[in-house]
Every structure is written in C-alpha cells, then in structure tokens.
Amino acid sequence: MPTKSVVVGSAVGLHARPAAIISEAADELGSEVLIGIPGDEAVDASSALLIMTLGAGPGDTVEVSGDVEADVDAIVALVEKDLDA
Amino acid sequence: MNALITTDLVRLDADLGSEKHEVIRALAGVVAQADRTTDVEALVADAFAREATSPTGLKNGIAIPHCRTTGVDVPTLAFARLAPPVDFGAKDGPADLVFLIVAPEGGDNTHLQILTKLARALVQAEFTDGLRAAESPEEAVELVTRVVDAPARPKAAPAAAAAAAATSTTAETAPEAPTAGRRRSLVAVTACPTGIAHTYMAAEALEAAAGRAGVDIEVETQGSAGSTPLAPGTIAAADAVIFAVDVGVRDRGRFAGKPLVSSGVKRPIDDGDAMIAEALRYADDPGAPRVEGSVTAGEGGGVANESWGGRTRRVLMTGVSYMIPFVAAGGLLIALGFLLGGYEIVGPYGEIAVNNTVFDLPDPQALGLDHALFGSGLMAYFGALFFIIGKTAFALFIPAFAGYIAYAIADRPGIAPGFVMGGLAANLFGVASADGAALPATGFLGAIAGGVLAGVIAHWIASWKVPNWARGLMPVLVIPLLTSIIAGLLMIVVLGKPISWVMERLNDGLNSMTGSSAILLGVILGLMMAFDMGGPLNKVAYSFAAVGVGGASLAADAPELKIMAAVMLAGMVPPIALALATVVRPGLFNVAERENGKAGWLLGASFITEGAIPFAAADPLRVIPSIMLGSAVTGGLSQAFDVSVRAPHGGIFVLFAVDGVLGFLIALLAGVLVGAAAVIALKSIGSPKVAPATA
Numbered sequence: 001m002p003t004k005s006v007v008v009g010s011a012v013g014l015h016a017r018p019a020a021i022i023s024e025a026a027d028e029l030g031s032e033v034l035i036g037i038p039g040d041e042a043v044d045a046s047s048a049l050l051i052m053t054l055g056a057g058p059g060d061t062v063e064v065s066g067d068v069e070a071d072v073d074a075i076v077a078l079v080e081k082d083l084d085a
Numbered sequence: 086m087n088a089l090i091t092t093d094l095v096r097l098d099a100d101l102g103s104e105k106h107e108v109i110r111a112l113a114g115v116v117a118q119a120d121r122t123t124d125v126e127a128l129v130a131d132a133f134a135r136e137a138t139s140p141t142g143l144k145n146g147i148a149i150p151h152c153r154t155t156g157v158d159v160p161t162l163a164f165a166r167l168a169p170p171v172d173f174g175a176k177d178g179p180a181d182l183v184f185l186i187v188a189p190e191g192g193d194n195t196h197l198q199i200l201t202k203l204a205r206a207l208v209q210a211e212f213t214d215g216l217r218a219a220e221s222p223e224e225a226v227e228l229v230t231r232v233v234d235a236p237a238r239p240k241a242a243p244a245a246a247a248a249a250a251a252t253s254t255t256a257e258t259a260p261e262a263p264t265a266g267r268r269r270s271l272v273a274v275t276a277c278p279t280g281i282a283h284t285y286m287a288a289e290a291l292e293a294a295a296g297r298a299g300v301d302i303e304v305e306t307q308g309s310a311g312s313t314p315l316a317p318g319t320i321a322a323a324d325a326v327i328f329a330v331d332v333g334v335r336d337r338g339r340f341a342g343k344p345l346v347s348s349g350v351k352r353p354i355d356d357g358d359a360m361i362a363e364a365l366r367y368a369d370d371p372g373a374p375r376v377e378g379s380v381t382a383g384e385g386g387g388v389a390n391e392s393w394g395g396r397t398r399r400v401l402m403t404g405v406s407y408m409i410p411f412v413a414a415g416g417l418l419i420a421l422g423f424l425l426g427g428y429e430i431v432g433p434y435g436e437i438a439v440n441n442t443v444f445d446l447p448d449p450q451a452l453g454l455d456h457a458l459f460g461s462g463l464m465a466y467f468g469a470l471f472f473i474i475g476k477t478a479f480a481l482f483i484p485a486f487a488g489y490i491a492y493a494i495a496d497r498p499g500i501a502p503g504f505v506m507g508g509l510a511a512n513l514f515g516v517a518s519a520d521g522a523a524l525p526a527t528g529f530l531g532a533i534a535g536g537v538l539a540g541v542i543a544h545w546i547a548s549w550k551v552p553n554w555a556r557g558l559m560p561v562l563v564i565p566l567l568t569s570i571i572a573g574l575l576m577i578v579v580l581g582k583p584i585s586w587v588m589e590r591l592n593d594g595l596n597s598m599t600g601s602s603a604i605l606l607g608v609i610l611g612l613m614m615a616f617d618m619g620g621p622l623n624k625v626a627y628s629f630a631a632v633g634v635g636g637a638s639l640a641a642d643a644p645e646l647k648i649m650a651a652v653m654l655a656g657m658v659p660p661i662a663l664a665l666a667t668v669v670r671p672g673l674f675n676v677a678e679r680e681n682g683k684a685g686w687l688l689g690a691s692f693i694t695e696g697a698i699p700f701a702a703a704d705p706l707r708v709i710p711s712i713m714l715g716s717a718v719t720g721g722l723s724q725a726f727d728v729s730v731r732a733p734h735g736g737i738f739v740l741f742a743v744d745g746v747l748g749f750l751i752a753l754l755a756g757v758l759v760g761a762a763a764v765i766a767l768k769s770i771g772s773p774k775v776a777p778a779t780a
Contacts, residue, residue, distance in 0.1 A: 015200050016141055016149060016151060016200060017135070017138055017139050020139045020140070020141075021139065032293065032296045032297070044296070044299075047144065047208075048143055048144075049143045049144065049147070049204050049207055049208055050204075050208060052200055052201060052203075052204030053201065053204045053205040053208055054201070055198070055201030055202075055205075
C-alpha cells in the first residue's frame with residue numbers, strides 16, 4: 001500500500017477549510033485514502049471531521065496512504081498546498 | 086481567563102432562522118449578549134467571509150462556522166442545538182448541532198487547537214448523542230468543557246479521554262444511548278479451491294467494505310500461498326466472524342462461539358457492504374448463527390445453515406484442493422523422470438534405485454533405456470529416482486482426496502479415517518488373493534464415497550455426549566478407531582464391488598471416446614472452462630480432469646491426460662485472448678481493462694482463467710460468449726491433436742510434461758485468435774457507445 005509523508009502546507013494547519021477541501025477531493029476518488037500523524041492511527045481522508053481530529057499544524061508531517069498510488073498522490077498534492085492562500 | 090464556553094453561550098432547541106447566515110448572525114448576537122465581543126458586526130462579517138470560502142457543514146448534522154476576528158479578545162465558543170435544523174452545506178442534510186468558534190485575530194494557534202479537540206469529540210457518537218440529549222445548558226457546557234478544556238496530552242490521548250468523559254456523562258444523562266461508539270472489529274477467512282485469485286479478491290473486497298463501514302477487519306486468506314493465522318487476541322476481540330469460503334475453513338475451532346456470517350467466496354466481491362452490515366447486526370443478536378463447537382472438541386466442519394448443494398460442493402472442493410498438490414508434484418516428477426530416463430524407465434527404475442549410486446551409474450544401453458537424455462547414465466539414474474518419488478506422490482493422492490473430504494465434514498478427527506478409506510479405495514496395501522484377484526480398486530469414486538462415509542460417521546460420533554474424562558480421548562482415539570472400523574467394513578463389504586463396476590464402465594467409456602466424440606468432449610470442457618472463469622462450472626470441468634490425471638495410466642495416450650490437456654489449454658485461452666484484443670484494438674477497452682490486459686498474458690500462460698474476470702464483469706454478454714467460443718475451439722483441437730499433459734496445473738510452464746507440444750501450441754493459438762476476434766467483433770458491432778466514449 002503506497003504511503004507518502006508530506007508536510008502540511010496550509011498556513012494554519014489542517015483546520016476546517018483545508019480539511020473540507022481535502023475530504024471533498026477524497027470523496028471523488030475511486031479508492032479509499034487514509035491520512036494520519038506518523039505512528040498514530042490514520043483516518044479516512046474523505047471525512048473533514050476526521051481530518052480535523054489529527055490536529056496537524058502548519059509544517060507538521062502527515063502520512064497519506066491508500067491502495068491506488070494516483071489517488072494518494074492527489075491527496076498529497078492538496079496537503080502540501082497552502083489551501084488558505 | 087474566561088472559559089471558552091459558558092451557559093450563556095448555549096441555546097438549546099432554538100429556532101435561529103431558516104438559513105445559515107441567520108443562524109450565524111444569531112449566534113454572534115449570543116456572543117455579544119454574553120459580553121464577549123466589542124464589535125459584533127466585524128465578527129459577523131468575518132464569519133460570513135469564512136463561510137463564503139467553503140461551507141462549514143459536516144456530516145451527521147454538525148456545523149462549525151468559525152473565524153478569527155478583531156471583534157473578540159478571548160477565544161469563544163457558542164453552541165446552539167437547532168430546531169428546526171438548518172442547511173450548512175453538508176452533503177447529507179441540514180445541521181442541528183452548530184458551534185460558532187471565534188478566536189482573536191493574529192496570535193497563536195488556539196483556533197486550530199479548539200477545532201481539533203472539538204473534532205475529536207464530535208466523531209464520538211457518545212458526545213453528539215449526549216449533546217442531543219442534554220436537558221440544560223449546564224449539561225451541554227459540561228460536556229463540551231470536558232473535551233476542550235482537557236489538558237494537553239500526547240496525540241492519541243485526547244480522543245480517548247474525550248471518549249471516556251463522554252461515556253461517563255451519557256451514562257448518567259442518556260442511559261438509552263447506544264453503546265456502539267467503540268470501533269467494532271471483525272475477522273474473516275477467505276478461501277477458494279485453487280487459492281490463487283478469488284481468495285485474495287474476496288479479502289480485498291471485505292477490507293474495502295469494512296473501511297467504508299468504519300469497522301476494523303482482519304482477513305485470513307487461506308490461499309495456496311499458505312496463510313498467516315490471525316492472532317488469537319484478534320479473534321477474541323472480534324465482534325463477529327465472516328467465512329467467505331468454497332472450501333473448509335482451516336482450524337475453525339479457533340472461532341468457536343463467535344457470531345458467524347458465511348457465504349461462498351464470491352459474495353464479498355459482489356456484496357461486501359451487505360456482508361459487513363450483516364456481521365455487525367449478528368454481533369448484537371444473541372440468536373444469530375454462531376461458529377459451532379469448542380476448541381478442545383475440534384468437531385463440526387459444516388457451516389451453519391448451509392444449503393445441501395453448497396455443502397456438497399464445499400466438501401468436494403476441499404478434497405480436490407488438498408489433493409491437487411499431490412497430483413501436481415507427482416505428475417511433474419513422473420514427467421521429469423520420463424524426460425531424463427526416457428519412457429522405458431517404467432521397466433528398470435527399481436533395479437536402478439536399488440543397485441546403482443551416483444558413483445556407480447547405470448548403463449542405459451544394458452537396461453534397454455534407449456531414450457535416456459543424452460544416453461547418459463546420470464540422467465537415467467535421476468530419471469529413475471524422480472519416477473519413484475513421483476509415483477509415490479501419486480499413490481497418496483487418492484488417500485489425501487478422501488482424507489480431506491472427511492476433514493471438510495468432520496474437521497481434524499475425520500482426517501485419519503478418511504485417509505484410511507482413501508487407501509482402501511486405491512488398494513494401497515495391494516491386497517490380493519493367491520490367484521491374483523485383487524480387492525477392487527475403486528479409485529476416485531471410492532475415495533469420494535469413503536471420505537464422505539468417514540466424515541459423516543466421525544461427525545456423528547463427535548456429537549455423542551460423553552463424560553468429561555473421556556472427552557480428551559474422543560478426537561485422538563475413539564473417533565478415528567470407531568470411524569475406521571465402521572466405514573472400512575462398509576467400504577469393503579458393501580460398496581467395493583458396485584463402485585469398482587461403475588469405475589470400469591467409466592474408464593471403458595473414456596477409452597472408447599475417440600475421434601468425433603473425443604473432440605466433442607473437448608469442446609464441452611472448453612465451454613465449461615470459459616463460462617464462469619474459475620466458478621463452479623469451471624471447477625467441475627477442472628476437477629474432472631485433475632482427478633483423472635492422478636488415476637491415469639502412465640502411457641502418454643491415456644485419455645485422462647488428453648482431457649487434462651484440453652481443460653488446461655481451454656482455461657488458458659480467455660485471459661490471453663482478451664489481452665490480445667486489448668493490444669489489437671485498444672480503443673474498444675477502457676484504461677483499466679488495458680491494464681488488466683497486460684496482466685492477462687501471464688495469467689493466461691499460467692492457466693489462471695480468473696484473469697478474464699475483470700473483462701467479463703464489465704461486459705458479460707459480449708465477453709463470455711467470445712471466450713467460450715475461443716476455449717471451445719482450443720478444447721476441441723487439443724483433443725483432435727491428441728495432446729496430453731501429465732501435470733494438473735501450470736500452463737506453459739509445464740510444457741516439458743506435455744506430449745504433443747506442437748498440437749498444444751497450435752490449439753492454444755487458434756483458440757486465442759478466435760476468442761480475440763470474436764470479442765473485437767462483438768464489441769465493435771454490438772457496442773457503438775464504447776468506442777466514442779473511450780476515444
């Protein structure tokens with residue numbers, strides 16, 4: 001299962017709006033993508049609420065994993081982008 | 086420092102308007118009334134601006150409008166339980182629990198911290214249920230405060246603490262609230278007769294469905310690659326068990342007493358979500374079917390409320406799947422023996438094994454081994470040894486068949502008596518009277534009858550009520566002994582002669598099948614192989630052939646070996662034909678199918694018919710008839726060319742065990758071309774929509 005580490009790019013971390021954008025994108029994907037703090041249990045990236053439970057701040061590293069590499073990459077791209085910009 | 090939330094910041098069952106901006110404005114007013122803001126208009130404007138970037142509605146009736154604003158000096162949380170609920174832009178409907186989160190402009194990341202803590206609480210059903218059941222603002226404030234005022238802890242702890250706090254609170258305030266907040270866990274076992282494709286597809290489907298349902302699942306894939314048993318702790322912690330199997334579950338006693346959902350291996354692939362839901366329902370239902378037996382008794386191989394047909398199939402397939410490795414090892418070793426020692430090795434193999442060593446090699450000429458590889462004594466020597474090992478593996482296949490049929494019925498206590506019945510069926514002991522008349526060898530029919538007898542009798546004896554002191558003796562002594570006596574007497578006295586009569590007729594029938602009737606048989610087997618690609622019909626044809634290989638005489642023209650060749654070739658055609666079609670006319674297939682096509686070459690070459698399933702599933706009416714046509718051509722040609730193969734599996738990788746290699750390749754190529762042409766023709770004529778859609 002492809003797993004990628006990525007640094008959170010949003011200026012205030014994965015709070016409500018970045019989480020909402022990521023979860024919407026994850027919902028559109030064909031496969032399940034998980035997102036989590038390394039060493040902790042990962043959560044379903046298609047739930048904004050679950051993403052917010054991570055409490056990932058700006059510059060924190062999160063792990064994105066899933067069965068389909070392209071889908072993982074899509075979410076990784078969103079996480080590392082500053083979605084508040 | 087002011088508390089984040091106080092009772093004057095809570096409104097229960099409030100009608101704050103019918104639209105989210107009205108609700109936000111009203112909540113801002115609540116903040117103003119509590120003397121928390123100096124500039125309510127700035128607060129409203131900032132919250133609206135935030136809302137405009139993306140809606141703050143979440144699933145399950147929750148909304149979290151929020152902003153950073155110059156209008157407040159301390160972080161503030163206002164909560165409203167709305168009646169009626171108001172749409173905040175969530176996909177699944179309006180929200181009734183609304184939190185307005187306001188943080189001072191600039192400064193630290195308090196905002197995010199609050200959000201994180203709140204989110205961790207909101208995913209707990211206890212927390213939201215508690216808020217929905219709260220009877221006073223005090224209760225609501227207490228619930229929220231426990232969550233957001235909890236001191237900083239290591240990452241995972243706040244969620245756990247929140248859960249614990251919420252649980253204890255709801256226990257007081259809402260005793261009827263469901264206790265389902267704990268993440269449920271399931272275990273599953275998947276297994277199919279060959280253990281190559283379906284076992285793993287079903288496991289993947291179950292894992293995906295469990296993920297969608299938000300439950301943990303661990304799947305033990307009892308495939309041919311061996312399986313890693315589930316940890317006992319995992320099984321003990323599981324709420325329910327899913328068996329998706331077409332063969333017996335290994336060591337099912339481990340799961341004794343767990344609520345059970347059982348099905349064939351195909352169901353999770355079609356219907357995984359429903360199976361997970363069923364398992365969760367059974368977990369709460371004391372009357373649900375359970376895995377029978379106990380760990381010590383080791384009894385009961387049957388699946389609860391399984392149909393007779395399904396049970397018969399499962400029992401037979403268990404026997405076949407354990408038998409095939411014997412046939413494969415034996416068949417390939419015998420083929421290697423012939424390759425090295427020449428076909429005359431059937432004569433002097435014993436002499437060579439007894440009289441010769443690597444340092445004292447046999448003389449091929451003197452022993453009449455005119456076809457030993459390179460005329461070499463070394464080759465003849467190893468040929469003889471391989472032949473002996475292969476013959477021995479072959480001798481065990483009938484006993485193994487019967488033994489594992491009995492195992493599928495009665496679990497472990499059935500194995501020994503089943504093996505004994507299989508030994509009788511094969512006349513392993515070589516029982517013969519002085520005048521040479523032997524005990525009838527009843528072959529695979531005898532093995533089925535003996536295995537079933539042993540299984541049923543062992544299962545029956547295992548159900549006896551015995552005193553505790555005797556219970557330990559049952560599986561190791563009483564059951565094997567009594568079962569062997571009863572089933573053995575029945576085998577020799579009652580069943581032996583009639584079954585051997587049937588076997589003789591069957592063999593006569595196969596041997597007399599030459600010319601057109603043999604070709605027809607090849608065609609029919611080809612149709613069966615391609616029809617359901619690894620499903621029941623395919624397996625019937627395959628088992629028929631594989632069992633035949635084990636029982637066949639050693640001559641290359643034995644009809645059983647030709648049938649095996651027809652079946653193997655026909656089973657190789659569908660994935661290769663479809664792979665070819667994706668290369669010739671890629672426009673007729675979508676991207677996923679073209680990817681599958683690349684794998685199809687190897688899957689087909691390895692005789693894994695299942696490789697065609699993705700194509701057939703997407704477009705059954707065009708794909709299945711096409712590949713049936715291709716396989717039928719191949720099956721018929723294989724019989725016409727008298728191709729034979731000594732190995733029951735392996736595709737082109739057992740080419741050395743094939744007699745009639747040219748015919749083998751021609752038959753394969755012809756079927757692949759016909760199948761590919763048919764699928765291209767049907768897809769381009771019958772499906773005008775496909776081409777433009779993928780172009």
